Amino acid sequence: MVISFEEVSYRYRDRGMTPILGLDGLNLELEEGRMIAVLGAPGSGKSTMLQHMNGLMRADEGLVRILDFNLESGDSRKIPPKLRQRVGLVFQYPEQQLFEDTVEKDLLFGPLNFGWSEAEAAEAVRRAAFFVGLDEALLAQSPFKLSSGQMRKAAVAAVLAADPDILALDEPTASLDPASREDLMQRLHGLTKAEGKTVIVVTHRLEELVSYADDFVVIKGGRVIFQGTARELVHKQEVLEEAGLMAPSSVRIAGTLAAQLGIETPEMLPDAAALAAWYAGLLESQS
Template sequence: MDISLQQVGYSYAKGTPFEKRALFEVNASIESGSYTAVIGHTGSGKSTLLLHLNGLLKPTEGVVRIGNVSITADTKAKELKEIRRNVGIVFQFPEHQLFEETVEKDIMFGPMNFGVPAEEARQRAHELIKLLGLPEDVAQKSPFDLSGGQMRRVAIAGVLAFKPSILILDEPTAGLDPRGRKEIMELFNKLHKEEGLTTILVTHSMEDAAMYADQVLVMHEGRSVIVGTPEEVFADAERLKSFRLGLPRSVAFQRDFEKLIGRPLGRLALTEGQLASSIAAALKEEGER
C-alpha cells in the first residue's frame, strides 16, 4: 500500500487555550514495499507524524492517503478499521503493552480482535514464536516471567500476528544493549524483505537509517525538510548540522580520512563494511604510486 501525505498539519488541543502546533504542511510519499527512515531531533514531529499513519491521529489540515483510503479531519472512526488492520505499530518499549496471562493469548489477541478464528490465531502465534527465535515452551508462560529481550519479541509478535502490510517502528531498540539492538534491527530487516512489508522506522540512530532504509525523511520543527536516499541525505553534513543532526559514524570517519589523504574516496560509505573496503582500496592505490 502506497502512503502519501499532502500538506498535513496537526495541532494538539486545537481551539483551546492549550493549542500546540506539532506539524506544518508535511509532504511525503512512501512506496509500497519500501523501507523509510524518519529522523529528526527530539520534538521535531516524528512521533506525531507516525500516529497519523494508522489513524490514531487525524490531520488538522491536509490529507493522509494509505492505499485507497484518505484520512482527513472529518474522517469517521469506523472508516479507519481497515487501515488499522493493515498498519502495525511497534512503539518504544512495546513490552509495556503486554497484558494477557500467557504468551500465546497475548499474541492471539490482535488477530482475534479483527475476527480471525481462535484456532487460526493460535497457529499464527506459534509460527511467530518460532520466527522470532523464542523457545516453543514460552507459549504457555506468563510474558511477565520472561527476560526483557524475550518480552519485547513477544510484543512484536503481537503486532505481526494480524499480518499488517505496513509496519511502523517507533525507536524499537530503545533500552536494549548493542547486541540486542542489532538482533532486533536485523530481525525487522529480514521480515521487511521476506514478507514484502512497507517499513517505516522512526529513529535517532543515523547508523540504522543509513544501513537499512531506501529513503530518509528528515523532520525539523514539525516540517518535512529533506527527503532522499541515504546517500543523498548524508552527503550534506552542513545541512544536517543546521537541523541539529549528525552523520553516521562511517560517513563521519570517511570525511576525516578524506581530509587526511587529501582526496575523496568516491562512494559514500553508509556502513562499516563499505568504509573498510573503500579505505583498503585507497591505501592499496597509495601504495602503488
C-alpha cells in the same frame, strides 16, 4: 503510493494553554514494499506522524491516504473498518502496549479480534514469536515479568501476529542487544522483499538502518526536511545535525583521513570494508 500525506497539520490541544504544533503542513509519499527509516530529534513530530497512519490521530488539516483508505481532516471521526488490521503500529514503550496476563494471550489478541479461528491465530502467534526471536518458553509468562528486551520482542510479535500490510514501529530497538537489533532489522527488511510489506521504522540510530532501509525521511518541526537514500543522507552534515544524529563512524574517519591527505571526502557505503578498500586504494595510487 501506499502512504501519502498532503499538507497535513496537527495540533496538540491537551498540553497547556497554547496548542503545540505536532505536524505543520507535512507532505510525504511512500512507496509500497519498501523499508523506510524515519529520523528526527525528540519532539520533531515523528511519533505524531506514525499515529496518523492507522487513524489513532486524525489530521486537523490536510489529507492522509493509507492503502485504499482516505482519512480526511474534519471527517466524521470514524475509523474505516479493516484499517487497523492492515496497518500495525508498535509503540515506543512496550509496557504501554501489552496488557494481558500472559505473553501468549497478548499475541493472540489481535488475530482473534480480527476474526481468525483459534487454530489460525495460534499458528500466527507461533510464527510471530519465532520471527522476532522470542523464546517459546516465555509465552506462558506474564509480559511484565520479562526483561526490557524480551518485552520489546513481545510487543513487536503481538503486532506482527495479525499480519498487517504496513508495519510501523516507533523506536523498536531501544533496549535490544545489538545482535537482536540487527536481526530484527534484517527480518523486517526481509518482509518487504519477500512479502511486499511496507515497513516504517522510527529510530535515532542511523547506523543500525544504514544497510537495510531503502528510504530515509528526516523530520523537523512537523515537516519533512529530507527524503532520500542513506548514501545521500550520511554526507548531509546539516540535516544530521538537525536530527540529533551523528555521521556513522566510517564517514567520520573517512572525513578526517581525507582532510589529512588533502583530498575530498568520497561518497561510499558506510561500512568498514568500503572504508578499508578506499584507504588501501588511495595509498596504492599515491605510491
